[in-house]
Amino acid sequence: MSDQTMATVPIQKIILIAILTAVFFGIAVWMVMPAPPIGFSWDDAWYLLMAEWFTPDSGHRVLSWNMMWITSYPPLFPLLIAWSGAGMADQQAAFIMNALFMASGAGIAMYWFAREGFSSITMSFAAILVMFNPVSLGYLPILFSEFLFIALTTTALTIAFTGKGWRWDSNWLVIGVVVALAVATRTAGWSLVAGFLIHLALNREIRPAVTFVASLGAGILVIPYLKVGLPPPAVNYMDMLIGNLGNIGWEFLVQQFKGLVLGWSMLWGWGIGKWLAIAAVLPGLFVRLRSNRADAWYVVMYFGMLLIWPWPGHMGRFLWPLLPCFFVAAHSSFEL
Secondary structure (H helix, E strand, O other): OOOOOOOOOOHHHHHHHHHHHHHHHHHHHHHOOOOOOOOOOOHHHHHHHHHHHOOOOOOOHHHHHHHOOOEOOOOHHHHHHHHHOOOOOOOHHHHHHHHHHHHHHHHHHHHHHHHOOOOHHHHHHHHHHHHOOHHHHHHOOOOOOHHHHHHHHHHHHHHHOOOOOOOHHHHHHHHHHHHHHHHOOOOOHHHHHHHHHHHHHHHOOHHHHHHHHHHHHHHHOHHHHHOOOOOOOOEOHHHHHHHHHHHOOHHHHHHHHHHHHHHHHHHHOOOHHHHHHHHHHHHHHHHHHHOOOHHHHHHHHHHHHHHOOOOHHHHHHHHHHHHHHHHHHHHHHHHO
């Protein structure tokens, strides 16, 4: 990573990033106050049930434990819901926390864009679309973990190419911890792990790889630690994913591809927007793959994971976390 040259960010852009991040947070909070109803999207109710388990004085811990026999999710997001003071009786604090995660993710993405050489206007426009795209507008009033996931993955990718002033060992130590937290938020975090490992392997960077894997492994230990006392769920999504590998056929892949096409259309809007986005993203993604950029490998690994992820109807939401990477790839396309 040290061979990548990136622009420094002038103070005017940093001030603009801070102002826009605050504006994003204010708009997002306005959109979720008062707290929207819970339970219509399945995941939100389950996150709250898990949050009750992480609240020691909750009166719903027995109910939570009984429900966790059915399924459970990566534990970091429900733990943060519990820490926010939200629960089944009052969810407002959790929605405000999610608004903060989303605004922070957009702000961190803006800093990454600025370091990549985006102009102030382009940087601002891209951040607005990360924050308020057709998919996010539908999901902001729902307690999903994508908000935290976007903040964490964008943080890891931003640190990866903006830590010139740090000792590079410290750089990789922090990246490993942040990526581990992303894995503890969503199973899709493993695609980010794969992206960084491919980058390091192709660069033959042994010492950074050891530092990254060590900090990643230590961070991932938070997952079994937080699940101590919970019953083994009947539905384990990672087991389903691995089990699907032996059942992949042409019909299954066609359904997955149709889901991806629909999700892509939802993300950019119908009509010419989705085609312009493809034309803008693909050349830059290819350039960044040839340059061995971790963000490009992350995108490839993420798409590979989605091809075997058995919920094609949710592809719009699943593609949303990749938006910062798409904009960076599009910028690389225009630089050609």
